[in-house]
Amino acid sequence: MQPIKWEEGRLLLIDQTRLPHQEDWLSCTSYREVAEAIKTMQVRGAPAIGIAAAFGLVLGAQEYAHLQAQDFQQKLQEIAAELAATRPTAVNLFWALEKMAQVVDELAGQNPSLIVRELERAAGQMLAEDLAINKQIGNYGQELFPSPARVLTHCNAGALATAGYGTALGVIRAAHAAGKVQQVYASETRPLLQGARLTAWELHREGIPVTLITDNMAGYLLQQKMVDLVIVGADRIAQNGDVANKIGTYSLAVLAHANSIPFYVAAPISTFDFNISTGREIPIEERDPREVTCLMGQSIAPEGVAVFNPAFDITPAQYITAIITEAGILRPPYGEGIAALRSEKGS
Ligand code: MRU
Numbered sequence: 001m002q003p004i005k006w007e008e009g010r011l012l013l014i015d016q017t018r019l020p021h022q023e024d025w026l027s028c029t030s031y032r033e034v035a036e037a038i039k040t041m042q043v044r045g046a047p048a049i050g051i052a053a054a055f056g057l058v059l060g061a062q063e064y065a066h067l068q069a070q071d072f073q074q075k076l077q078e079i080a081a082e083l084a085a086t087r088p089t090a091v092n093l094f095w096a097l098e099k100m101a102q103v104v105d106e107l108a109g110q111n112p113s114l115i116v117r118e119l120e121r122a123a124g125q126m127l128a129e130d131l132a133i134n135k136q137i138g139n140y141g142q143e144l145f146p147s148p149a150r151v152l153t154h155c156n157a158g159a160l161a162t163a164g165y166g167t168a169l170g171v172i173r174a175a176h177a178a179g180k181v182q183q184v185y186a187s188e189t190r191p192l193l194q195g196a197r198l199t200a201w202e203l204h205r206e207g208i209p210v211t212l213i214t215d216n217m218a219g220y221l222l223q224q225k226m227v228d229l230v231i232v233g234a235d236r237i238a239q240n241g242d243v244a245n246k247i248g249t250y251s252l253a254v255l256a257h258a259n260s261i262p263f264y265v266a267a268p269i270s271t272f273d274f275n276i277s278t279g280r281e282i283p284i285e286e287r288d289p290r291e292v293t294c295l296m297g298q299s300i301a302p303e304g305v306a307v308f309n310p311a312f313d314i315t316p317a318q319y320i321t322a323i324i325t326e327a328g329i330l331r332p333p334y335g336e337g338i339a340a341l342r343s344e345k346g347s
Helices: 031-039 046-063 069-084 093-105 112-143 170-176 193-204 215-223 248-258 335-345
Strands: 004-007 009-016 025-027 149-154 181-187 210-213 231-232 243-245 265-266 312-315 322-325 328-330
Touching: 004 046, 004 112, 004 322, 009 046, 025 031, 025 046, 031 046, 031 069, 031 322, 046 069, 046 093, 046 112, 069 093, 069 112, 112 265, 112 322, 112 328, 149 170, 149 193, 149 215, 149 248, 170 181, 170 193, 170 231, 170 265, 181 193, 181 215, 193 210, 210 215, 215 248, 231 248, 243 248, 248 265, 322 335, 328 335
Parallel strands: 149 181, 149 231, 181 210, 231 265, 265 322
Antiparallel strands: 004 009, 009 025, 243 312, 322 328
8 A cells, every 4th residue: 555656747645534435546736735635634644744745845846947046946945844834743744855955955056847857856765765664664673573462553653654564554564474463453543533544444454453442442451461562653753762653652651661561663764853852842733623522524522612632742762662763673771772873864
């Protein structure tokens, strides 16, 4: 399953707001459509929004390729700023736009049509590399699984959240291919139900045994020793190993710790933010209250009730057993291992 495709100068995205019941593809022909798709979470998941934004910049570059070199570059900066303003927490978005900005800088003053071609090449490379990176994360991560393994995951860190294969779900896929997976528990992930709609869909259609639970059931499963390990993805990882991920991840990590169950994070190097020391510096997106007061378009709360809707939380490094990256497995204390990844990130 590859949710992002670049075909004949258009960006094709599987519309994740319509899954699991409809497999609709969006065809984006302008950077504005890509920005809107990221905001509305038609495309979501840290690596996927980074890649989508990169192609968004390509679309913007195509649109303004008729401008003079200097105006063209100025326009590209404005477009990148618009794409960067779509969602604040996942650092992959800023990482991808930074990579694209480097391409533009290196070709400063050149013919815009040459810059468009190079941007297209760079975005295509990002897409292809993400898939390879996920497979590598899967190879490393599956070594951590006992056999047979009963696994709990939260939100969707799967093929849909990446160029394909997935990070946390990539590890699960690799472990399943190695014959190690007995059961995957997917927590539904209120308010937007990425676990129920997306993770359960991805695994079920591939024949990987998946059981859906509501978020508040996780503690019971962990206490009853029905789970051997928890594995999740990440939206941003600080220099000390603190992890921002979907709201509810922190509660799972504390519960895993209290029940002596390993808690793993799987993420590419592009998810590390080498500019911040701890998770306290990570901006947490707050989303529309209607995501909480409505369930699949149906109101479930009194009209006018106050709502708090943070989309992510921070899991302190002390609750994380290991972080699985394409460069290998990091163990606490994380500071040194994360610093060593910096040169590999290339920004
Ligand atoms: O709000 P979302 O659906 O974009 O949040 C996604 C997550 O929290 C994922 O776990 C994270 O981006 C990792 S995806 C490989």
